[in-house]
Amino acid sequence: MLLGIAGESSNPKKSGSCRVEARITKVGAENVKCEASYCDYMIKAVALSEGEIAGLGESLPGWQIVDGQLVLEVSAPDYLTAIEWVSAIGQAAEGMNHHPDIDIRWKNLKISVVTHDLGNKLSDLDVELAQKVNKIVGR
Numbered sequence: 001m002l003l004g005i006a007g008e009s010s011n012p013k014k015s016g017s018c019r020v021e022a023r024i025t026k027v028g029a030e031n032v033k034c035e036a037s038y039c040d041y042m043i044k045a046v047a048l049s050e051g052e053i054a055g056l057g058e059s060l061p062g063w064q065i066v067d068g069q070l071v072l073e074v075s076a077p078d079y080l081t082a083i084e085w086v087s088a089i090g091q092a093a094e095g096m097n098h099h100p101d102i103d104i105r106w107k108n109l110k111i112s113v114v115t116h117d118l119g120n121k122l123s124d125l126d127v128e129l130a131q132k133v134n135k136i137v138g139r
Helices: 052-055 077-094 124-137
Strands: 004-007 019-026 032-037 063-066 071-073 100-105 108-113
Touching: 071 124, 077 100, 077 108, 077 124, 108 124
Parallel strands: none
Antiparallel strands: 004 019, 019 032, 063 071, 071 108, 100 108
16 A cells, blocks of 8 residues: 655755655554655755845844854853753754754854855854854843
């Protein structure tokens, strides 16, 4: 049996279509084999202009530009809070399909973002993720 669901993205930053298929096959008297396939939407990033990059300090408190990346160094009250922040940042990043580098040392985090798909340039996705990180860590 083949089940299929198809859809198009309505988000202007996402492109492509997605078809989800699940194939269920009976194998023997009691065993069922299930295979699923799907695709991820591609999110379009827009590179920031030099002027936009220059203005980031005002809109992203605590963030610095280091070697062409947005970088935040922040300390949590304790180790477990730092782990909770990493998990929440991971969830936000996964939802955007835009993943930061995260270095954790006890209760200290270093978060770096850059858009690799644009040749390691800063993009609107980096700013969006940095804003989400700021909310998570209480900035």
